Amino acid sequence: MSTTPQQPDDPRFDDLRRLLALKRHETPPKETMDGFLSEFHRRQEEDRAAEIARQANRWSLRLREWLGIPPSVPGDEAFPALRRLLALKRYEAPPAVYFENFLARLRWRMAAQHEQPATFWARWREALTVRPAVVAQLAVATTVVVLLAGLAVDRWTRQLTAKSEFGPMTVVSAPASHEEPVRVVYVDAATEPRQEEPVETPVMKLPFPEARPGVHFVSDSVDFSPRQYATLVHY
Amino acid sequence: MARARANDPAAFDALVERYKQRIYSTCYHMTSNHEDANDLAQETFIRAFKYLDRFKGDSSFYTWIYRIAVNTTLNFLARRRRTANQMSLDDADANIQNDPAFIAATRQDGPTGQVNANELMDALNVAVQKLSPPHRLVVTLYDVQGFSHAEIARIMNCSEGTVRSRLFYARLQLQQLLKPFLAEKA
Numbered sequence: 001m002s003t004t005p006q007q008p009d010d011p012r013f014d015d016l017r018r019l020l021a022l023k024r025h026e027t028p029p030k031e032t033m034d035g036f037l038s039e040f041h042r043r044q045e046e047d048r049a050a051e052i053a054r055q056a057n058r059w060s061l062r063l064r065e066w067l068g069i070p071p072s073v074p075g076d077e078a079f080p081a082l083r084r085l086l087a088l089k090r091y092e093a094p095p096a097v098y099f100e101n102f103l104a105r106l107r108w109r110m111a112a113q114h115e116q117p118a119t120f121w122a123r124w125r126e127a128l129t130v131r132p133a134v135v136a137q138l139a140v141a142t143t144v145v146v147l148l149a150g151l152a153v154d155r156w157t158r159q160l161t162a163k164s165e166f167g168p169m170t171v172v173s174a175p176a177s178h179e180e181p182v183r184v185v186y187v188d189a190a191t192e193p194r195q196e197e198p199v200e201t202p203v204m205k206l207p208f209p210e211a212r213p214g215v216h217f218v219s220d221s222v223d224f225s226p227r228q229y230a231t232l233v234h235y
Numbered sequence: 236m237a238r239a240r241a242n243d244p245a246a247f248d249a250l251v252e253r254y255k256q257r258i259y260s261t262c263y264h265m266t267s268n269h270e271d272a273n274d275l276a277q278e279t280f281i282r283a284f285k286y287l288d289r290f291k292g293d294s295s296f297y298t299w300i301y302r303i304a305v306n307t308t309l310n311f312l313a314r315r316r317r318t319a320n321q322m323s324l325d326d327a328d329a330n331i332q333n334d335p336a337f338i339a340a341t342r343q344d345g346p347t348g349q350v351n352a353n354e355l356m357d358a359l360n361v362a363v364q365k366l367s368p369p370h371r372l373v374v375t376l377y378d379v380q381g382f383s384h385a386e387i388a389r390i391m392n393c394s395e396g397t398v399r400s401r402l403f404y405a406r407l408q409l410q411q412l413l414k415p416f417l418a419e420k421a
Contacts, residue, residue, distance in 0.1 A: 049365065049411035056370065056404030065397045073403035081417045082410050084336035086378040089359060091331040094259070094269055102255050102276075103248055109277055110284065 240287050258304050264375040265308045267360045279304040301390045312368045362412035370405035
């Protein structure tokens with residue numbers, strides 16, 4: 001199939017073009033356009049109102065409110081007509097008989113709740129609803145506990161790993177044979193445990209590496225741990 | 236109040252009678268739904284009765300019960316997460332016909348032509364419901380119910396500056412949404 005654009009008067013599409021031309025006769029009902037402009041204006045106003053709502057909820061304004069530094073804004077004098085309109089909502093009222101039966105309905109509802117107490121979770125949720133400050137404090141406390149627990153577990157795991165890698169080193173007290181490897185352990189002075197009594201240290205400490213006349217140190221392999229570096233040498 | 240805390244049912248009933256209309260009005264203007272407002276008003280008084288021993292007296296009982304009503308309503312709206320566009324109170328009070336603001340907004344030669352009270356209240360409620368709950372609350376308490384900035388700040392547990400700021404932005408939004416009914420602009 002060819003991918004090049006077709007010529008406008010390609011005769012293969014004459015029938016199709018004639019069919020598509022019929023769509024020019026499609027028109028909406030006459031009354032559709034009557035309210036089009038007013039609907040457009042209404043949507044414009046809603047769009048502007050939504051933009052104002054976004055401005056009202058931006059994080060910088062909320063931060064200022066939280067810090068107690070709200071912006072200086074015009075007062076009642078800037079909205080006289082709107083205030084008069086909103087005051088009309090005071091005339092909204094339920095049927096008069098509604099408030100006559102209010103107390104009776106309240107008593108019935110309290111009696112019903114007393115007979116069927118709420119579940120534990122419903123009571124717990126209600127208690128937190130009445131005290132939103134408690135919710136915030138619980139959230140902070142839970143977060144701190146979880147963080148501390150995570151740090152403690154991580155530290156314990158690291159200690160466990162460090163201890164298990166290297167056991168007490170046995171020392172080759174006999175002169176080293178040139179055929180047998182000698183395990184030389186370099187101990188990190190910062191982590192070397194304090195000795196309460198003088199103990200012959202089982203570890204042969206050597207500076208690493210240091211050349212000695214007639215002796216060549218060849219490292220066979222190196223083991224690294226957080227505190228000890230063990231290397232096998234032949235000499 | 237003291238007798239109510241001593242479990243005197245008649246004393247609590249007196250408190251209910253005194254505040255039921257205002258509590259209901261607040262719940263209704265926040266939800267624009269009579270059934271929801273009824274439920275919320277009843278729940279407010281039930282919780283007030285249950286937690287009466289927690290009322291320390293550092294604020295007025297009026298402020299305290301309003302705070303319960305506001306928190307109950309805001310939590311309800313957060314759980315519901317939809318706007319109720321229907322106005323379930325079919326008729327506004329007949330006295331609205333004599334209100335100058337109603338007359339000015341609905342006169343035949345006005346911006347929208349002649350509209351009846353229900354249409355105007357519907358438009359008002361739709362616009363108010365488009366506000367976020369905190370902004371809707373400050374408009375309800377200040378412009379509809381006539382609380383002062385200080386009282387609203389105590390009820391909402393925020394500063395007066397925050398109340399003024401929220402009121403300003405709420406009014407800006409409402410001014411856009413109710414432009415056809417407003418003769419003047421800010």
